[in-house]
Amino acid sequence: MSHISSKGLYYTIFGTLIAMTVVTVAIARIDLGALNTPVALAIAAFKATLVILFFMGVKYNTPLTKVVAASGFLWLIILFGITMGDYLTRAWIGFPGR
Amino acid sequence: MTHAGNNSGSYLDAPHGIASWLLTKDHKRIAILYLISITVFFMIGGLFAAGIRAELLTPAGDLFTADLYNKVFTLHGVVMIFFFLIPSIPATLGNFLVPIMCGAKDLAFPRINLLSWYLYLIGAMLTLGAVFMGGVDTGWTFYTPYSSMASNTNVTLAALGVFIAGFSSILTGFNFIVTVHRMRAPGLTWFRMPLFLWAMYATSLVMILGTPVVAITILLVGAERALGFAIFDPRVGGDPVLFQHLFWFYSHPAVYIMILPGMGVISELVAAVSRKQIFGYSVVAYSSLAIAIIGFLVWGHHMFVSSQSIYAGLVFSIITMIVAVPSAVKTFNWAATMYKGSITWESPTYWVIGFIGLFLVGGLTGLFLGAMGLDVHLHDTYFVVAHFHYIMVGGGVMGFLGGIHFWWPKMTGRTYPETAGKIAAILVFVGFNLTFFPQFVVGYLGMPRRYHAYPEEFQILNVMSTGGATVLGIGYLLIVTYLVASLFKPRNASANPWGATGLEWDIPSPPITLNFETEPIVTEDAYNYIGRAQKAREN
Amino acid sequence: MLQHHFFNMGQQLEASVLGMWVFLVTEVMFFGGLFMAYILYRSMYPDAWLAGSHELNEMLGGINTVVLIFSSLTMALAVRAAQVGSWMGQVVNLILTIIFGTIFLVVKYFEYAAKFEHHLVPGPYFDPARDPAQQLYFSLYFMMTGIHALHMVVGIVLMLIILRMAWKGRFSAEYYGPVEVSGLYWHFVDIVWIFLFPLLYLIGKHH
Numbered sequence: 139m140s141h142i143s144s145k146g147l148y149y150t151i152f153g154t155l156i157a158m159t160v161v162t163v164a165i166a167r168i169d170l171g172a173l174n175t176p177v178a179l180a181i182a183a184f185k186a187t188l189v190i191l192f193f194m195g196v197k198y199n200t201p202l203t204k205v206v207a208a209s210g211f212l213w214l215i216i217l218f219g220i221t222m223g224d225y226l227t228r229a230w231i232g233f234p235g236r
Numbered sequence: 237m238t239h240a241g242n243n244s245g246s247y248l249d250a251p252h253g254i255a256s257w258l259l260t261k262d263h264k265r266i267a268i269l270y271l272i273s274i275t276v277f278f279m280i281g282g283l284f285a286a287g288i289r290a291e292l293l294t295p296a297g298d299l300f301t302a303d304l305y306n307k308v309f310t311l312h313g314v315v316m317i318f319f320f321l322i323p324s325i326p327a328t329l330g331n332f333l334v335p336i337m338c339g340a341k342d343l344a345f346p347r348i349n350l351l352s353w354y355l356y357l358i359g360a361m362l363t364l365g366a367v368f369m370g371g372v373d374t375g376w377t378f379y380t381p382y383s384s385m386a387s388n389t390n391v392t393l394a395a396l397g398v399f400i401a402g403f404s405s406i407l408t409g410f411n412f413i414v415t416v417h418r419m420r421a422p423g424l425t426w427f428r429m430p431l432f433l434w435a436m437y438a439t440s441l442v443m444i445l446g447t448p449v450v451a452i453t454i455l456l457v458g459a460e461r462a463l464g465f466a467i468f469d470p471r472v473g474g475d476p477v478l479f480q481h482l483f484w485f486y487s488h489p490a491v492y493i494m495i496l497p498g499m500g501v502i503s504e505l506v507a508a509v510s511r512k513q514i515f516g517y518s519v520v521a522y523s524s525l526a527i528a529i530i531g532f533l534v535w536g537h538h539m540f541v542s543s544q545s546i547y548a549g550l551v552f553s554i555i556t557m558i559v560a561v562p563s564a565v566k567t568f569n570w571a572a573t574m575y576k577g578s579i580t581w582e583s584p585t586y587w588v589i590g591f592i593g594l595f596l597v598g599g600l601t602g603l604f605l606g607a608m609g610l611d612v613h614l615h616d617t618y619f620v621v622a623h624f625h626y627i628m629v630g631g632g633v634m635g636f637l638g639g640i641h642f643w644w645p646k647m648t649g650r651t652y653p654e655t656a657g658k659i660a661a662i663l664v665f666v667g668f669n670l671t672f673f674p675q676f677v678v679g680y681l682g683m684p685r686r687y688h689a690y691p692e693e694f695q696i697l698n699v700m701s702t703g704g705a706t707v708l709g710i711g712y713l714l715i716v717t718y719l720v721a722s723l724f725k726p727r728n729a730s731a732n733p734w735g736a737t738g739l740e741w742d743i744p745s746p747p748i749t750l751n752f753e754t755e756p757i758v759t760e761d762a763y764n765y766i767g768r769a770q771k772a773r774e775n
Numbered sequence: 776m777l778q779h780h781f782f783n784m785g786q787q788l789e790a791s792v793l794g795m796w797v798f799l800v801t802e803v804m805f806f807g808g809l810f811m812a813y814i815l816y817r818s819m820y821p822d823a824w825l826a827g828s829h830e831l832n833e834m835l836g837g838i839n840t841v842v843l844i845f846s847s848l849t850m851a852l853a854v855r856a857a858q859v860g861s862w863m864g865q866v867v868n869l870i871l872t873i874i875f876g877t878i879f880l881v882v883k884y885f886e887y888a889a890k891f892e893h894h895l896v897p898g899p900y901f902d903p904a905r906d907p908a909q910q911l912y913f914s915l916y917f918m919m920t921g922i923h924a925l926h927m928v929v930g931i932v933l934m935l936i937i938l939r940m941a942w943k944g945r946f947s948a949e950y951y952g953p954v955e956v957s958g959l960y961w962h963f964v965d966i967v968w969i970f971l972f973p974l975l976y977l978i979g980k981h982h
Contacts, residue, residue: 464898
C-alpha cells in the first residue's frame with residue numbers, strides 16, 4: 139500500500155499511452171478485414187491494463203485487490219459470453235422451409 | 237458478562253431524540269430504522285396480496301377490473317421484492333450482526349450505511365408515488381416492449397424508485413464485503429466465522445456484481461420512455477429479449493439475495509437449538525459461495541419460451557440442476573446437525589423446522605421448472621407462483637422471522653412470550669402451505685398467472701388458497717402484536733438467553749454503542765457448543 | 776483523522792482502498808450492460824454501426840482521449856505528491872486534473888451540439904432518411920458517452936473537494952487515503968473512455 143512509484147515510471151506509462159492512441163487511430167485506417175475490431179480492442183485492453191497496473195497501482199497492491207479488480211472483468215465475460223451464446227446458436231436449429 | 241436488564245450505556249439509550257436516530261451512524265440503529273421501514277412495506281405488499289386473494293375467491297373477475305388487477309399484482313411484486321425481501325435480512329439482521337460477529341465496532345463505512353437507508357427510503361417513496369398517481373401494470377419484471385412502449389401507467393416513476401433502491405442494496409453489499417475482509421477481530425479466521433457471515437458475504441457478492449446490471453437496464457427503459465431513445469424498440473430493430481437477458485442476469489441471482497441470508501440465519505439457529513457444531517461446517521460455508529457464483533450462470537431458465545436458442549436453453553437447464561447441489565448440501569447438513577443433537581423446543585426451533593420443510597418443497601419444485609421440457613407446460617402458470625413463494629416466503633420470510641425471534645432479545649433487550657412465538661410459527665407454517673400448495677395443483681392443471689378471472693373448476697383450490705392466506709395473515713399480525721407489545725415492557729433479556737455461542741452473545745443485551753469495551757480476541761471455532769458444555773462440566 | 780471505528784490508520788487505508796475497488800467492480804458491471812447491448816446490436820447491424828460511426832468527429836474524440844490520458848498522469852502525480860508530502864505537487868496536479876476534465880466536457884458539449892444540429896438524436900426528430908437501425912447506434916452512443924460524462928462531472932466535483940482538503944494541508948505521508956481513493960475513481964473513468972473511443976469513433980475508418 140505504501141509503495142511510491144518514481145515519476146519516471148509515470149512519464150513512461152504516459153508516453154506509452156499517448157503512443158498507443160496514435161497507433162490505434164493510424165491502424166484504423168488500414169483494412170485488416172476481420173481483425174479490425176480485435177486489434178482495436180487489444181490496443182484498448184493494453185492501455186487499460188497499463189492504467190490499472192501502474193496508475194492505479196494494482197501491481198504493487200495486495201492479492202485481494204488483484205482478485206477484486208479481475209472479478210469485474212470475469213463477470214463481464216460471463217454476461218457477454220452467455221448472452222451471445224444464446225444469440226449465436228439460435229440459427230443452428232433447422233426448421234421446415236429453410 | 238450477564239447484565240440482565242438496564243445497562244444504561246446501550247445503543248438504545250445513547251442520545252435520545254429523533255435527530256439522533258435519523259442522523260445516526262451506528263449500524264445497530266440503522267438496522268432498527270430498516271426494520272421499521274421494511275415492516276411497513278411488508279404490510280403494504282401484504283395488502284396488495286390480500287387484494288389478489290380476495291379477487292381470486294370467485295371465478296368471475298368481479299372485484300377488480302382486469303386493469304386494476306394488473307396494477308395490484310404488479311405492486312405486490314415490486315413492493316415485496318425490491319422493498320421487503322431484498323433488504324429484509326441483509327439490511328436488518330445483517331446490519332446489526334455483521335460488525336458484531338466480526339468483532340468490529342461498526343461497519344467499514346458508517347456514513348455510506350446511513351446513505352443506503354436514505355436511498356432505500358427515496359426509492360420507496362418514488363414507487364409509492366407511482367402507486368398514488370395511478371399505479372403500474374407491467375408486472376414486477378418490467379418486460380419490454382410493453383413497459384417501454386405500450387404501458388401508459390407510471391412505469392418511469394416506479395422504475396426510478398427501483399433504480400434508486402438498487403443503489404441502496406449495492407451500498408449494503410459493498411459495506412459488508414469490506415467489513416468482512418478488513419475488520420475481523422484477531423483470531424477470527426475465515427473458517428472460524430459464523431455461517432451467517434459467510435452467507436452475508438456471498439449475498440454481498442451477488443449484490444455488487446448483479447445489481448448494477450439491472451440498474452442500467454432499468455435506466456435504458458427509462459431513457460426509452462422519457463427521452464424517446466431506442467434500445468429495446470423492435471420498430472427500429474431493437475430486441476426486447478435483450479431486456480430479458482439483462483434483467484434476469486440480475487434477477488435470477490437476486491433470488492439468492494433473498495434466500496442465502498435465510499440459509500445463513502438457519503445455520504446459526506440450527507446449531508443453537510441442537511447444541512451442536514454444524515455438521516460439515518466448511519462445506520456449508522463453501523456452498524454459500526458456490527450458490528452465489530453458479531447462480532450467475534442459470535438466468536436463461538426464465539427464458540425457455542422467449543425465443544431463446546434451444547442450445548442455450550439446454551445448457552441453462554443443466555446448470556440449473558447443478559445449482560441445486562449446494563442447496564441440497566446445506567439441507568442435508570442441517571438435518572445431520574439436528575440428528576442426535578440436544579434439541580430444545582424453543583420458538584426458534586419451530587422456525588428452523590418450518591424453514592427446512594418449506595425450502596425443501598420450493599427447491600425440489602425448482603428442479604421441475606428447470607427441466608426445459610416440463611417448463612414449456614408449466615411456464616407462466618400458478619405452479620411457478622407457488623414455487624417461488626415457497627422459496628421467497630417459505631425460505632426468505634421464514635428465515636427472516638426465525639432470525640428476528642432469535643436475535644430480538646439481543647436487539648431490543650426484551651423477551652417475547654415463548655408460547656405466542658410457537659403458535660405464530662405454527663400458524664405461519666400451516667397457513668403458508670394451505671395458501672400455496674393448492675397453487676401447485678391448480679398451476680399444473682393449467683391456471684395461468686396474472687389473470688383476474690379463471691374457469692369454475694379451479695374454484696375449490698383457489699378458495700383453499702385464500703383461506704390459507706387468511707391464516708397466514710393472522711400469523712403475521714400476531715407476530716407484530718407481541719413483538720411490539722414486548723417493547724413496552726421493561727428490559728428483561730439476559731445477555732445470552734438461548735445459551736448460544738458467538739461474539740454477539742458475549743456482550744450485553746442490548747449492546748453498547750461501539751459493541752465491545754475492548755477489542756475481542758477469538759480463540760475457538762464457531763458453534764463450539766460441545767466444547768463449552770464439557771468445560772462447564774469440568775468446572 | 777482516524778475514524779472511531781477503526782483500530783489503526785493502516786486498517787482504515789486498506790478498508791477505503793478495498794472499498795473503492797469493490798465500488799469500481801459495480802461500475803464495471805453498470806457499464807457492462809451498455810457494452811452488452813453494443814455487442815449484440817453491432818453484430819446484428821454492422822452497416823448501421825459503420826454509418827453511425829462516420830458521423831462522429833474522430834478528431835474531437837482523439838483530442839479528448841489525449842486530454843484524459845494527460846489528466847490520468849496528473850492524477851497519478853497528485854497521489855504521489857501526497858505520498859511524499861509535497862503540498863505544491865498536490866495542488867498543482869489536482870488543478871491540472873480539474874482543468875483537463877473540464878476541457879473534456881467542453882469538447883463533449885460541442886460534439887453533442889453537432890449531433891442535435893444534424894438530427895442524429897434518436898427519437899421523433901431523428902433524420903428519417905437514415906436507416907432506422909442507426910437509432911440503436913445513436914441511442915447507445917448517447918447513453919454510453921452521457922453516463923461517462925456524468926461520471927466526469929462527479930469526478931470533477933470530487934477533485935474540487937480533494938483540492939480543498941489538499942490546500943488546507945490535510946494530507947501527508949501518513950494520511951493520503953482520500954487522494955488515492957478518488958484517484959482510483961478518476962483512472963477508472965479514463966479506462967471507460969479508452970474503450971469507448973475505438974468502439975464508437977474508429978469503426979471502418981479505412982473505407
